[in-house]
Amino acid sequence: LRVLTTNPGASVDSYCSLLHIHPATFHRHQRLLFQSLAIMLNAMSPSKGAGEASGVTYRARQQLPGELADFCGREEEKATLSAAIRAGATIVAIQGMGGVGKTELGVHVARAVIDQFPDAQILLALHGTRRQPMSVVQALQSIIRLFTAEKLPGALEELLPIYRSCLHGKRVIIVADDARDAEHVRSFVPPTGNVLIITSRQRFVLPGMETVVL
Numbered sequence: 735l736r737v738l739t740t741n742p743g744a745s746v747d748s749y750c751s752l753l754h755i756h757p758a759t760f761h762r763h764q765r766l767l768f769q770s771l772a773i774m775l776n777a778m779s780p781s782k783g784a785g786e787a788s789g790v791t792y793r794a795r796q797q798l799p800g801e802l803a804d805f806c807g808r809e810e811e812k813a814t815l816s817a818a819i820r821a822g823a824t825i826v827a828i829q830g831m832g833g834v835g836k837t838e839l840g841v842h843v844a845r846a847v848i849d850q851f852p853d854a855q856i857l858l859a860l861h862g863t864r865r866q867p868m869s870v871v872q873a874l875q876s877i878i879r880l881f882t883a884e885k886l887p888g889a890l891e892e893l894l895p896i897y898r899s900c901l902h903g904k905r906v907i908i909v910a911d912d913a914r915d916a917e918h919v920r921s922f923v924p925p926t927g928n929v930l931i932i933t934s935r936q937r938f939v940l941p942g943m944e945t946v947v948l
Contacts, residue, residue, distance in 0.1 A: 756833035795853070795854035795855065795856065795880050795881075796855055797855060797856050797857040798841055798845060798848070798857060798909070799841060799857070808835065808839050808842070808948075811828070811946040812839065812842060812843055814944070814946055815828070815843045815931070815946060816843055816847055818944040819847045819850070819929050820850070822926075823929065823943075823944050824923060824924060824926060824928065824930065824942060825929070825930045825932065825942060825943040825944070826843070826930075826931050826932070826944045826946075827934065827940075827944070828840050828843075828931070828932070828933045828945075828946055828948065829933075829936065829938075829945060829947050829948070830935065830947055830948030831935060836911075836933040836934075836948060837933055839933075839948070840911065840931045840932075840933045841857070841909060844907050844909050844931055847929075848907070850905060851905045851906055851907035851928070851929065852905055853904040853905050853906050854880060854881075854904070854906040855906075856877060856880065856906065856907070856908045856909065857911065858873055858876070858877070858908060858909065858922075859911055859912065860873065860914070860918060862912045862914030862915070862918055862934065862935075862936075863912055863914070867912075867914050867918065870890060870917075870918065870922075871893060873922065874890070874894070874897050874921065874922070877897060877908065877922075878896055878897055878900055881900040882900065897921075898924070898925055901924045901928050902925050903927070904927065905927055905928065906924065906929075907928070907929050907931065908922060908924065908929070908930050909931045909933070910931065910932045912933060912934065912935075913933065913934040913936070914934070915934070915936050915938055916938040919932050919940075923940070
């Protein structure tokens with residue numbers, strides 16, 4: 735943020751040079767920042783209309799950032815994952831080293847099949863490569879709170895049935911970005927009819943998971 739605010743209007747290449755990062759990494763963090771701001775603003779807005787769960791607005795469940803104008807390539811990987819989802823896959827994964835565009839591809843795939851998941855499109859920034867990633871409990875709570883404002887337990891075994899109940903009978907897509915390993919996302923596997931898109935630097939396998947490696 736310090737670099738962005740002290741160098742307003744600079745080109746992406748200039749920011750990447752100052753931060754010593756790849757442009758794909760810059761875009762990923764930019765999009766996560768915009769997503770966080772959008773969620774904060776949605777939470778501050780008064781809810782409207784009947785039928786919303788305890789003041790949680792439908793707009794707050796639409797968390798996918800807009801498409802990058804300069805996103806190109808990865809057509810084969812996009813086609814593979816999109817076809818798997820349309821064929822009924824519950825879990826797909828994008829794995830590869832940092833900075834190769836896993837997040838961008840994950841969002842791109844989610845947007846390609848968004849018509850099949852009208853109830854919610856959720857982006858989870860798991861920060862699996864950080865010293866303190868988002869915990870499984872925190873992630874589950876953040877998803878559940880999009881569907882209910884009831885007080886939630888703090889134990890994983892108590893959250894899991896609530897999570898599955900919230901998604902049962904719905905069509906929801908979840909992009910779990912930057913997973914640390916299989917255990918970090920195993921609990922997020924949703925009921926049939928929903929889909930989980932995982933991005934990670936680590937190679938791992940979950941039952942029934944379709945994977946592309948960048």
